[in-house]
Amino acid sequence: MRSKLWPILAAGLCVLLPVIGQLSFSRLSDGHVDLGGPGVWSLPSIPDVMPYANGGTPFNAKGKQVWDERQRAQPAMDPENHCLPSGVPRIMYMPYAMEILQLPNRVVIVYEGGTHIFRSIPVGTKSGLKHPADPNPTYMGDSYGWWEGDSLMVDVVGFNDRTWLDSAGHPHGEKLHVVEKFTRRDSMNLEYTATIEDPEYYTKPWTVTTTAKYRPDDRLKEYICQEQRR
């Protein structure tokens, strides 16, 4: 009898243990979800956001025109291929790893790729959301974050118009407004949604949803894009 039960028990454990392990993740002393841990988040590679966008990418006439032009010109024109920063949200689906580091009043995201750069995000309350009145346009924009339940929300404006939203060439301008939502579903999965609003190129806001996977026994490497540029 015992000899027959063991294989079943062992098989059961093999199935259950990873599941139990995946469901658990820790919280920090301030009660917020720990978006980090001993390893790194592995980011997905998404060359074209269209399939990940709920309802497609609602181009207006100008957006469609720029898109069509880029279909003939890319990839030589893609700023990413010139080792420039990926911008937001694209940095979240360039296939390099990242870590999310939390301070009491700030979240810092450090990226292996996208030229080894970082985002430093002040975190406060939603009612405290404030951007500079006339921000200097930048690749990564001006970010402000707050917690909504167990999700980290980040509001980003102040972009320059020198990045593409993906390698396929989805355009944006300086009016781009991105609202990001980071939700740790379990120890191994980080759901990421970015709502993209840019009336210059799109008729209405649209949302991209992706997932980052945890690699608990890895650390970030040093990738310097401009090292081997010809």
Added chain:
Amino acid sequence: MPRFPNEPQYGVQAGKPNFGGLDKGVWNVPYIVNLQINAHDEKGCQYIYPPFTPAAKALWEQRELKDLEKDDPEGFCLPPGVPRMLYTPYPTQIYQMPDRILFVFEGGAHVWRVVYMDGRKLPNPDDVNPTYLGYSVAHWDGDTLVIESNGFNNRTWLDASGHPHGEKLKVTERLTRTDFNNIKVESTIDDPEFYTKPWTVVTGITWTPNRTGPFTMRGGELLEYICQENNKDQIHIHGVLGK
């Protein structure tokens, strides 16, 4: 040693000096073109030359006196390396976390540098992939943060004048917040391939709070400087600084 409000109260940082990461403001980094000016021997005399090996002296003379610094890797938007990150005149912020310290830099290609403080030891440099910023671990020595780094590649210069180093470089940086506005930075360079003995460079970084006035654009935060944005074909620059 003076102490300042807003000290981090978690992990290895608990009860240790505040290095500014929880405050609004940035550390201004000085522009040190030639390390020798900030380096002194055991007697307190300024070095005329750091303790070069003959080959290192020849290499430095080639870079500085013959080539007039035109091959400086930083001119190609590559990361300045260590300790040069703190001699490259773009501000930095220092975030103290429970098990590590993170430096984020406005310049030097807008990069970050992580320093582990979870008790791990420096790796054997032969076991790690050589990198621009190396592998760094740190501990507190009283109120002084002591960072040890190795695992570097040999593709950076120690300064704009071309002081060389190789993959055997080991750097020990001692950071002390001597008063509210200053962190003293003592960097010891140990590279037997290029120097006959370790030598120490003493510099400092200065605090710029978030203040109102004509220069409010910064808002107590780093700006975004992307070196590679407008980098022209550096390798073909000639003329006054040419061959």
